[in-house]
Amino acid sequence: MMKNAVQCRSLVVVRGDREVLHGIDCALVTGSVTGLLGPSGCGKTTLIRAIVGLQAKVTGDVEVLGLPAGSPKLRGRIGYVTQEPSVYGDLTVTENLRFFAAVLGVSADDVDRVIDAVDLGTHATARVDQLSGGQRSRASLAAALLGNPELLVLDEPTVGLDPVLRRDLWDLFHRLAADGATLLVSSHVMDEASRCDRLLLMRDGDLLADDTPADLLAAAGTADIEQAFLTLIDRKTGAR
């Protein structure tokens, strides 16, 4: 089994005439949950879109499951949750999932499994646009779980969820990783960092750290991730 599910080398992305990622080197270890943390606008979504192969004007090297990012052979092996709902509001949860299952070519039985996984059983026949924001994002997550993808890339999946649901979802993420999946979960909430096996800290299109939470705290000599983030920024600007 390959060690890294994703490997980025000197990844640069240009949007318009502005460079938004300035040469990122990072890796996602197979079977781990990696948190992608950083303030809004730091480039998290752009990095994610480069990994799933939907970002234009990418230079450098992005290898996903041993193939170049965006390769047709990767389609269906990556579960992707965007920050937008990415489900059809005028269809029910089940109708949405049946459709995506048909596109993926996975059995309709898988629909019930993923509804259970995100605990939406009581709302399976509700139209998605009548669900709360949190329920809608769980419906979107359920669609990403169809067919047991090897890589799950989740862009802020826990925004707007209550603490109990957030804990349940993080438990689910770790169960999936224990079964061999690799997860990349972005968040701008630093307190989710402690739930990750590894962390990527980003700021202004640069990667500040690619480490385990414990090693990151030790290296920064701080007690919490937020403080470590500030220390790393100070060191970087001090070094200039």
Next chain:
Amino acid sequence: MTPRVTFAVAARVLAQLRRDHRTVAMLVVLPTLLVSLMWWMFTDSPATFDRVGGPLLAVFPAIIMFTVTSVAVLRERSTGTLARLFTMPMAKLDFLLGYAFAFALIAVVQAAVVVSIALYALDLDIEGAAWQLGVVAVLDGVLGTALGLFASAFAATEFQAVQMMPAVMIPQILLCGLLVPRERLPGVLEAVSDVLPLSYAVDAVAGVAAGNGFGAGAGTDALVVTAFIVAALALGAATLRRRTA
């Protein structure tokens, strides 16, 4: 391309439409209402209605299908569903043909209603066969869908997509021969109208109405419309981008 995926897209688009009664009413009833309005306007000159009524059967479905389709595709972009589909084993043509099939089915219903009402309730007089008028009306609806799919590639938002209708369709309506017969247009404009799809859509209807059936002229125009549909879908697939800024 995978038939399973194409039909999944078509079935899903139809399921969404089934929930959206206002859009279905818009697609099925509006062309009929507009043709009825024209009939009313020309109460005192039924001959004029006989002349313009047929071509309008081509124009109204095409415009309405164009607008609905282009906005529907942009909605897939803005809600993130298109991004999700692009990470799945779906070819761009699966997506476009799925929409085309779903709206073609709607076009059949639309054409059946508008042609029946025009011929039997509004006494539109045509020389040719009613079924040929129906076939041409369906083709024109599908033409609107195919052009809408293609045009949606050039709009970044739903707001921009609705602006495509006047930009793409109104020049075609002006030049299609409805207002001024195409052969009486200034040379340059006649040449332009020769390369616009709606010109052939209107020619096909006018041909059937004049009694030149598919065997005598109208068939060629219908084939040209079909070629435009195929070309618009192919160009749509070529311009639809998986990777975006």
